[in-house]
Amino acid sequence: MDEALSFLYRYGSSSLSFSTLQPLCSRYFTKQGYIGYVDSSKSLFKRKRITAVLGDPISSEDNSLGLIDEFVDQYPRSTFVSISESTAFYLREKGYFIVPFGDENWISVHAYSPTWKSYPLIKKSIGFCNRNDLDFRECDVLSDRDISLCKDLRYKWLRTRVSGSFSQSFLTPSPSWSLSFGRKAFFLESKRQIYAYVLCDPVYKSGVIKGYAVSHVVYDPCLDQNIIYGLLHQILLRLKDMDGIDDLSLHVSPFHFQSRECYEWNSLSTTFVSVLKLLDNRAYNFKGLSFMKSRFRPSFKPKYLAFNSRFPFLDVLTIYAYCMGINQVFNLRNYSFTRENW
Numbered sequence: 001m002d003e004a005l006s007f008l009y010r011y012g013s014s015s016l017s018f019s020t021l022q023p024l025c026s027r028y029f030t031k032q033g034y035i036g037y038v039d040s041s042k043s044l045f046k047r048k049r050i051t052a053v054l055g056d057p058i059s060s061e062d063n064s065l066g067l068i069d070e071f072v073d074q075y076p077r078s079t080f081v082s083i084s085e086s087t088a089f090y091l092r093e094k095g096y097f098i099v100p101f102g103d104e105n106w107i108s109v110h111a112y113s114p115t116w117k118s119y120p121l122i123k124k125s126i127g128f129c130n131r132n133d134l135d136f137r138e139c140d141v142l143s144d145r146d147i148s149l150c151k152d153l154r155y156k157w158l159r160t161r162v163s164g165s166f167s168q169s170f171l172t173p174s175p176s177w178s179l180s181f182g183r184k185a186f187f188l189e190s191k192r193q194i195y196a197y198v199l200c201d202p203v204y205k206s207g208v209i210k211g212y213a214v215s216h217v218v219y220d221p222c223l224d225q226n227i228i229y230g231l232l233h234q235i236l237l238r239l240k241d242m243d244g245i246d247d248l249s250l251h252v253s254p255f256h257f258q259s260r261e262c263y264e265w266n267s268l269s270t271t272f273v274s275v276l277k278l279l280d281n282r283a284y285n286f287k288g289l290s291f292m293k294s295r296f297r298p299s300f301k302p303k304y305l306a307f308n309s310r311f312p313f314l315d316v317l318t319i320y321a322y323c324m325g326i327n328q329v330f331n332l333r334n335y336s337f338t339r340e341n342w
Contacts, residue, residue: 005181007033007058009204015104015213015249016055016082018181018201022173025054028071033059035071037078050315051075054171056087065090072308079315080306082171082252088304096306099316100273103258103290105250105298109211109239112296121295125229129188134195134227136234139185146185147177149194153218160221171252175199175216182209186238188219188231195220196231203249211247212239229295252303253290 004027008017011033020027020036028035038052053071057064068090072078080091082101092098114122139146154175179185182202188195196219203211219228232248239245255273307315 003029004034004058008181009207011058011060012202012204013210014055014058014084015201015203015251016171017058017203018183018213019171019173019215020054020058024173028074030067030070032063033057033067035067037071037075051078053078053080053083055082056084061086077308079308079312080304082303083306085302085304088306091306096308097312099305099307100257101303101305102252102254102256102286103300104252104303105293105296105300107236107248107250107296107298109236109245109248112236112240114233118297119295121226122229122233125224125226126233128224129227129230132223133190134188134230135190136231136238137187137189138238139187140179142177142179142185146187146194150175150177150185150197150218153194153197153220157218157221171254172215183215184212186231186235188227188234195223196227198228198231198235200235200248203247208244211245211249213249214251228292232296250293250296250298253293254286256286256290258290258294258300 001021004021008021012018019025020034024038025036026039028037035057036054038054057067057071059067064087068087072094080087080096082104083091088096088098116123142150176183176199179199182204184200184202186198186200188197197216198214198218199216200212201215202209203213214232217228219231236248239248309315
């Protein structure tokens, strides 16, 4: 863990950087950095030995390509998930099949200034929170009571989700209640009762926190779900007051593209994305997630999938399962999905 943190503090500039610390991930180290990945022994399709890599290498730009070369030599059936354009194009030169994955959403905290005309849902949410006396609170250390209330709220929220039983996801690990390594929690609460919370991971550059990435968003399903807009609004105002903080990442919107023109498309990649969006409609509301993020008028960074196969149907299904957090994909002997880990 200490070795991983030393690289994260220097090169952890991606919204997914701290997700490589999750128990599900193994880490491949060299002197230049490391790659976070899911070992193929935890895959539903063990005979195919599909290894899933989470994001770009945690290393300098100069060393990342060499780190990729070493990794794929050892794990030739590797699939890369949510990687940058430069990483995707390098892998394409090595024979990988590249598929657009989705937009990574970034909000400039200093440019954020909501008006009724441009941000109507956010302004409505602010009014709802004010009328219902919901107070904003920032937290660097969670008390036992905070953790208990958050777990209860998460359980209540998951029961209303289509994928409520999928408690662990490749892209979104189980919550880290310790708030270690610069993580933060933000709450909307009233009379000592928590009605919504957001957990954030730090985004580092050269040992300094330059932004945050939202890792978990949970709200009371009995209230108006738009309270999340009000909570994110308060978070952005708080970050604006913090020295040196530039951006807030809302992570990737998988399989949905506000900036479709930013991607390179062909007939085969279009077909794959269409299949994944069909699965989305049946199992998880990525479309709704994309809509929520778009209300903040973020800037977009294109993210890609890279498959070491020209017709990676099995790879696509495996990666979809990883992104969904479908429990059967994982080796339950290596990770527990009990309520205590939520």
